[in-house]
Amino acid sequence: MSNLAEAQRLTLEDYLAGEEASDIKHEYIAGEVFSMAGATEEHVTVALNMGALLRAHVRGTPCRVYMADMKLQVATQTSENVFYPDVFVTCSSSDAGERKLKREPTLIIEVLSESTEAYDRGAKFAHYRQLETLREYVLIDSRSRSIEVFRRCDQGWLLSPVASDAPLVLESLEFSCDQDAVYEDVVFD
Secondary structure (H helix, E strand, O other), X not given: OOOOOOOOOOOHHHHHHHHXXXXXXXXXXXXXXXXXXXXXXXXXXXXXXXXXXXXXXXXXXXXXXXXXXXXXXXXXOOOEEEEOOOEEEEOOHHHHOOOOEEOOEEEEEEEEOOOOHHHHHOHHHHHHOOOOOOOEEEEEEOOOOOEEEEEEEOOEEEEEEXXXXXXXXXXXXXXXXXXXXXXXXXXXO
């Protein structure tokens, strides 16, 4: 009978060093590394629109907006994880001093695509919910006009779907915008 060797886990430090030298991005989940696929034009446009809108909104405050290339660490009692959210905002003074990764987001936005939707709604959101500073998690569809906002409340997380003719309201940042701004320059098939 053969003896199967356990898969070797990468340390967080080795992962971070590898990301510095890599041409592609990888997410780090409990010692395992997963490469990330590219995005569609619609996906990138929605993310850029939200990043620009939020950057203009938080200008002059301690909050900072990050997109796609900034790492977000989610450390739990059982594992260390690192993600690249499409857009996130942190208002943390601790994060302000960190150059390579952030740990205390107030808001995370993921732009949904066919290949990522189930993961963004399921396992990734389960990890994000472990972040005590996270107040809102927003899912924006890149294939149709559809936005969902999950808000932390005393009982857990409350889903607030945004009606197609209603503005996007982000209570955590006292932000509101018309959905036309979110989907500016996006052409649906």
